[in-house]
Amino acid sequence: MKNLIAILISASVLLLPLQARRRWIPTIASSGSATTATDTFIRTDSNPISNPMSDGVSTWQSGFDAFNAIQIAGNVITGTTSAAQNGARCSSPSFTANQSVTVKITNLVGFAGVLLRIQGSADNRCYEGYCSLANSGATITLARITTAGSTTEVGIGLPITVTHGSGVAGILAIGDTVTWAVSGSTFSAYVNGVLEATRSDSTLASGQPGVFIYDIGMDLGRWSATTIP
Numbered sequence: 001m002k003n004l005i006a007i008l009i010s011a012s013v014l015l016l017p018l019q020a021r022r023r024w025i026p027t028i029a030s031s032g033s034a035t036t037a038t039d040t041f042i043r044t045d046s047n048p049i050s051n052p053m054s055d056g057v058s059t060w061q062s063g064f065d066a067f068n069a070i071q072i073a074g075n076v077i078t079g080t081t082s083a084a085q086n087g088a089r090c091s092s093p094s095f096t097a098n099q100s101v102t103v104k105i106t107n108l109v110g111f112a113g114v115l116l117r118i119q120g121s122a123d124n125r126c127y128e129g130y131c132s133l134a135n136s137g138a139t140i141t142l143a144r145i146t147t148a149g150s151t152t153e154v155g156i157g158l159p160i161t162v163t164h165g166s167g168v169a170g171i172l173a174i175g176d177t178v179t180w181a182v183s184g185s186t187f188s189a190y191v192n193g194v195l196e197a198t199r200s201d202s203t204l205a206s207g208q209p210g211v212f213i214y215d216i217g218m219d220l221g222r223w224s225a226t227t228i229p
Helices: 002-015 018-024
Strands: 036-039 059-062 070-072 077-079 085-092 099-105 111-118 126-132 139-145 153-155 177-183 186-191 194-200 208-214 219-227
Touching: 059 070, 070 085, 070 208, 077 085, 077 208, 085 111, 099 111, 099 208, 111 177, 111 219, 126 177, 126 186, 126 208, 139 186, 208 219
Parallel strands: none
Antiparallel strands: 036 219, 059 085, 070 077, 077 219, 085 208, 099 177, 099 219, 111 126, 111 208, 126 139, 139 153, 177 186, 186 194
């Protein structure tokens, strides 16, 4: 009897239109979900930046080790100290080593970008993926801070000439997004979701994502981070 029922069900499925038949295709559950954090900075001005992030659960550590604090002003973030590195570390949730971090450009003055694999709450060794906007947003750069208690950078490869920005000749413009993703020792730079170039470095193997701004004239709107498989 069981075999007869199975045969009848199979025959019924084959008689269904293709669109309806697709509903019978089983889906395989994901083995795990990505860790994410998002902040639009749309909330009351605060110095340092307030918690939680706009996603309601994630949190910031504003100013850590040699980095000065980041603040919210007018629904964007900016630095609190001129002619210096200002930064914030995502303190929760905890991220795995492979991560992707994105920022939205809201002002074309100075230097700003993302932090990857920050070593700790009192250890600012990390990678910096930043926009150089002093020259009309012509380049993005990957650098590494190797010594805790310092913001001295070591460049990783040459600066990358932007070709997928929405500005004149493909350079960055207000509203563009810049993303740095790291998987293993490979770093990939994207502008508006389009790959610009890759770099390689294996010095820092894990850590948290974050954001940084040099000086107080530059600002950013919207930051997001996610783990990648």
